[in-house]
Amino acid sequence: xxIKLKVNGENKVxxxxxxxxxxxxxxxxxxxxxxxxxDNTSCGVCTVLINGxxxxxxxxxxxxxxxxxxxxxxxxxxxxxxxxxxxxxxGADQCGFxxxxxxxxxxxxxxxxxxxxxxxxxxxxxxxxxxxxGYQGQHRAIKAYLEVE
Ligand code: FES
Ligand code: FES
Numbered sequence: 145x146x147i148k149l150k151v152n153g154e155n156k157v158x159x160x161x162x163x164x165x166x167x168x169x170x171x172x173x174x175x176x177x178x179x180x181x182x183d184n185t186s187c188g189v190c191t192v193l194i195n196g197x198x199x200x201x202x203x204x205x206x207x208x209x210x211x212x213x214x215x216x217x218x219x220x221x222x223x224x225x226x227x228x229x230x231x232x233x234x235g236a237d238q239c240g241f242x243x244x245x246x247x248x249x250x251x252x253x254x255x256x257x258x259x260x261x262x263x264x265x266x267x268x269x270x271x272x273x274x275x276x277x278g279y280q281g282q283h284r285a286i287k288a289y290l291e292v293e
Contacts, residue, residue, distance in 0.1 A: 165206060
């Protein structure tokens with residue numbers, strides 16, 4: 145079946161199977177910043193924004209995304225670079241596998257949360273695992289990024 149998506153601002157038509165997940169549709173169409181980890185909604189590395197909200201693309205049927213706006217990290221180059229700068233300064237940038245999904249989640253967090261507490265930040269990140277860090281550097285980086293106008 146054909147579905148229409150707006151990916152990073154571009155209108156696209158993809159031919160998908162009825163049981164195909166968005167992660168597979170995106171990766172086979174070269175959006176390879178969207179990563180595969182657990183494949184069962186536990187790790188968050190497949191996160192994309194669907195109509196601006198973070199979602200695990202490994203468990204989101206492509207046909208359900210028909211007509212929606214999808215954002216991968218390539219769609220937010222300036223903010224992603226800014227977020228990467230904060231992560232680097234706080235020593236939170238290690239293997240980088242979680243970076244695209246983390247950047248999208250933090251970007252969405254900044255749009256959604258007003259003056260978040262530390263607990264609000266932690267709650268928003270639930271489901272975004274990082275196998276390298278102890279999360280403290282990331283937390284400092286996110287707080288610094290959220291304070292920038
Ligand atoms: S690959 Fe989707 S949550 Fe882990
Ligand atoms: S930096 Fe390696 S998984 Fe997060």
